[in-house]
Amino acid sequence: MNDITALMATVKAAAEKATPGRIGDRIDGSGSIKYECRGDDGSLVLRTDHKNMEYGFVGDNGTADEQFFRVCVPDNILALVEALEKAKKLATQQGNIACALFDEVTAQRLRIAELEGAEQKLCAANVTLDARAELAERRLAALTAPQPPDVGEHFQRGYDEGHSRGLACGKLYKADDQMRQHRAECVKAYRAEITGGEID
Incomplete structure (x- = not known):
């Protein structure tokens, strides 16, 4: 068999039907039975009995045991081992x-x-x-x-220019200190007016 898959299936099927285990040995002595093989459960698998002309797979499961024996030829076993090694x-x-x-x-x-x-x-x-x-x-x-001009500074400049013109006309009579205080108060009031009542 060259098809390893078919070989595996054949060997598996034969092994499932064959008697489990192999316990056998050559029997020495004057008896006619020279060789006997039994399964793990003690059932007879193979016997060679020259006197009674009984030999081969003579047990109750002889047909299946013989089929398994025939399938397990060296070439098949070597092919299975090679397939296992490759796998x-x-x-x-x-x-x-x-x-x-x-x-x-x-x-x-x-x-x-x-x-x-x-x-x-x-x-x-x-x-x-x-x-x-x-x-x-x-x-x-x-x-x-x-930057927008400082409105307070602009107002203060106008105040000073008006004061200068007043002095030139001789109409301003406040002293310098009073004039500076008056100017500061005017600038502060003007800033408060344009900022909505907020005085710095």
Whole structure:
């Protein structure tokens, strides 16, 4: 048989039907029985009895035992052993490949986790940089934007110009200290008016 699958099936079927176990030995002495083989349960499998012309598989399960004997020729047994050895070698190779693949997958997963962690840190850094850039842009815009004139200073300047004209006309009679106090109070009141009542 060249088909190892069919051979395995044949040997298995024959073994399942044959008498379990083999206990046999050559019998020495003057008796006619020269050889006898029994199963594990003591049932007769094979006997050689020259006197009574009884030989071969003469037990109750003789047909199945003989079939098993005929199937178990050396070529078949060697073919089964070779198939088992090849299967074992292939299983070992596949096991080694599986282990190598597992190690590679584990390394890739660790690398992916490392890259994901780096990506998260980079995203956080980008958010921080964006916020800082936005703040810098606002500060720059505030620095470069034209500043509105100080209304209090503008009012004070107008007050001083009016006072100067009053002095030139001889109509102002307040002393300098009184004039400065009056000017400060006017500026403060004006600022409070344009800020809705808030006085610095």
